[in-house]
Amino acid sequence: MTQMTPQQAAEAIRTARTEQEEAEQLAASLEERVLDGDPDVTPAQITEARELARFAELRITAAERKHAAAQEAARHATARDIAARAAELLSREDGTELVDAMRGAADALSRLAAVAEKRHTLVTALGGELADITEQLGGSVVQMRERYGVAGDREQIIMYDPRTVVRTVSPAVVLAAAVRLGVGTHSLAQAAGDALTAPDERVKQMFAAVPALAEAWRYSPEEYAALSQERRLDALNTDRQPVPEDAPPTAAA
Template sequence: MSTTSTTDLTPAQAREALAAAEKEKGEAQGLADALAERARDGDPDVTPAKLAEARQLADFAELRITAAERKLTAAEAADRAARAEQLAADARQLVTDDDHGPLAEAIRDAAAAVNALIDVAQARSNRIRSINQRIRALEGEFEQVGAPGDLALHHGVARHPEGTIVTGQPMVTLLSAAELVAAAVRLATGQDKLSEGELSQAFDGPDATLGRVMKAMPSLAEEWRHSPEEWACMGRSAQAHALSTRRAPVGVKAPDPASAHPHHATREGR
């Protein structure tokens, strides 16, 4: 007759076997206790052999519980090892299958769209500011000739910290490029794709976020990396930004703080 190996049991099967053994022990112990109580009551049908047999069955049932517990431990260990092995295989496959190509292409498309949005937003803002500057200049002229407020009263135009006002029309409101980029991102994500908290965390330090992405995607970083020629023409602020976002030319490292302030000489070097 074939027997089932300990490792052939699944954890669920082993738990069922343990439950059955515990039930069997409860029944056997209950029978032994009942026979013992009948013997105390003077029942002549309870013999030493019957009582011993019942107690032996209860003891044996206890051993079966121990065996079932060991099988459960072994089954859980085997199951855990199997799942760990499968997880390791899946992780190795993830490394093999992880293609940055589609992700990089989507980032390029999004960056191009953001750049176009910024161009449109800045052109609009510049036009509003230009009109407001002209309004301010002409307001000054009206004040000089003793007619302050005449431009708004008779010509219906006025400047406002948030835009340009034309009487009878909605105010043309200044909207920064950053606001519009944030609005576009929020429209694209909605609440079902990205939470406000996730976006706030990513946008709280955009340079740090960009640097992390570049570190995780070397191919993208290589594509957007500044050339040595570009680096040579960049100011310190631009170079620091390139370093923090991992877009500096290969081999360029952050300057040593001590070397950046040579006049802070040590006592020994004076």
């Protein structure tokens, strides 16, 4: 059987169907002429027309088989190509680019969280001191403004000349805003927010999908041994502990 592309086989089907229709029309026309009393139509002509129609029908079946075979060959080629590309991805250390990007993002978020926490702590502390002074004045913000030109609490600090407000913002809000600004689209940001309802599970899911990421974040036995109990628990919750055969024995409590 000659190998065809799906397009070639589909064209062959259309051609054979056209030939069948023409042969059937010819046979019907000849039969109608006989019924009309035409003496020039011979049995051989009608037989030949019917045989042509039958032959065209066989060609249709043959073309349909070739079409099915061509489609299967195309599916097989596509599937094998995908498998080869996936294998190539693994052979190139799957996730190298993702590991680098993830490491950069994680480091940046870690720094952002530290900066946000430092600011939040400072503003909260300063505002708390102002709140204590306000309480000593009987809770009068007016006296704070008139006497000192400043007032505030743990949420905000107001300076009146010129009027300037310094507000607290939690590190969590800062990190959420960074994700929203970083991903660019509301739908993706919303999806990321939904995923954060179970952050440890998302880390495990990511590691399972991209082993290179798991290896990049997995603690070595030496690193794991040096962790505090709290950090070890965090490593266990996110599947970053050493692989079992390399894990050091747990110290007695």
